[in-house]
Amino acid sequence: QSLKIGLIPADGIGKEVIPAARRVLEAIGSDIPKPEFVPLLAGWEVFVRDGTALPEETVEALRECDGALFGAVSSPSRRVTGYSSPIVALRKELDLYANVRPVISVSANPDDKPAVDLVVVRENTECLYVKQEQLVHSENGREARAIRLITERASRRIGKMAFEIALSRPRKQVTIVHKSNVLTITDGLFRETIRQIPSESNGRYDSVKLEEQIVDSAVYRLFREPQIYDVMVAPNLYGDILSDAAAALVGSLGLVPSVNAGDKFVMGEPVHGSAPDIEGKGIANPIAAIRSAALMLRHLGYAAPAHRIDRAVDQVIREGQVLTPDLGGKSSTDDVLNAVLKKL
């Protein structure tokens, strides 16, 4: 038996960090079924070549895989007809409705705020990401409208995911992030649906403490007192912003992993982007990608090897000898990879 993993490095430093994550998965040994890797295309480069950022073969091949690792995509700097983000499309095509982003500080960086240990659980399929936009020409010039969709169904399943994750953590606290003081109907639905989950759970979530925060003050408090948060659950766009904000607290986007998870498939993805400024220099931090591989394994049910990878990474960060420039070090992607491999 083997573990079939799609590899979609996509653009920029995605092509540097995904191979590093692959090396770590190969090094895990008999704790997991032998991984079989399926290299797949997506992103700006394939769009320029073939006119599509997400080839049909990629989606089809992923449906045959157990999991996948996605790198990062470059966005064109101006609007290009026919181009749209393949990661957003993939999340929708494969119904990967949850974007789970654990942010944990391991005091690598002397500037770190202490003790950040939270998970952003971001709804991944709706909100403004449904991309229903329209442009009309009126007397007063152009007017553009976008639809923001929030459904009870998607809110319930993301809420349940948040409660489940909270159950597995010592603090067992869920904070709903919303803006229902303005968006009374859409965010009101998100909020009410999630608040109702415990009462429909036959006591399963009785031990979970439920809190809520308006998104603007959630970001403010995230910066001022990150320790108040455990699991934050949010609609798509707020979740996007919250996870970047939380990443800033732990020193670098280069440390923060995520998985895009559905009921049948899971795809790891570092939170950072394609980083055109450092592309090709061999100095991209592979840690977010490596941790994303671990998180993928955990969601596939392989908790022990996932833990081994995380522990190896933590050791490398804590020792502080082999760090990429985003963490103030001078090491290369390969140096960090090799340091992690040694600790495995």
Added chain:
Amino acid sequence: QSLKIGLIPADGIGKEVIPAARRVLEAIGSDIPKPEFVPLLAGWEVFVRDGTALPEETVEALRECDGALFGAVSSPSRRVTGYSSPIVALRKELDLYANVRPVISVSANPDDKPAVDLVVVRENTECLYVKQEQLVHSENGREARAIRLITERASRRIGKMAFEIALSRPRKQVTIVHKSNVLTITDGLFRETIRQIPSESNGRYDSVKLEEQIVDSAVYRLFREPQIYDVMVAPNLYGDILSDAAAALVGSLGLVPSVNAGDKFVMGEPVHGSAPDIEGKGIANPIAAIRSAALMLRHLGYAAPAHRIDRAVDQVIREGQVLTPDLGGKSSTDDVLNAVLKKL
């Protein structure tokens, strides 16, 4: 001749900080026409009493004023039929299309990051704040939709405001914050409209440097390297989040002022909320409200007295002897007010 200023303390600590700001305006003396204050109602309390959060008389009276100061509103913790935010309504009724929020660190707090000096220029009338929301019942449960509106007209006027503010500052840099990699049409319109302003300005903005950032990485970089920003211009909701995030950098929301500005009217408003947790304790920080009064004066053309107020506030913060608890001090609202009055 007098200066007619509407005073709308509204709820919570609004009723503590607006009177403080009033005292400062009264103390300014002959640098401004004698202020005449018009006390007006809005908010949750008047809603509970009269069934409206924004009485018609308040709007009518404001139309006769030169400017106004608004405190803060309490939001009901659950959706209440008929209640909607009076501040959002006021911005729209009086066409106060720009929300200008300068965030400046004066190293009051030893934890402060160094040298934050930026202005968030937030569009104030559209985006998701148009509040066009709908709930439908489908086979799969409830589905809610909200419209996000971005117009060329509103984007152009907020963009111009940002360029004008940049012209008055040493660094002269504008950063457009958007998410046009996902919202290609709405944020695309916002971005393109603002990018075009310099070429239509007959050289007026030639000295202004124009940058842009995707909102998630804008928040990340705001936290990691706030010194890269000068003037940030953003659609309504991003601006809401950005200004709270920036406030976190300077130690307290209790320091950050704003004005809601239109072409004919300007209303000062502290960025903080009604703070039910400290309401009635006499320890609310009045500085944001006092600075909002100064900012209002500046927008009304009284730069010198505005500068006097800001200098007095800066001195009090820098000396660090009289600070409210949000800044780690033990002083009361009145103590801080009196300290500022002494420095005037």
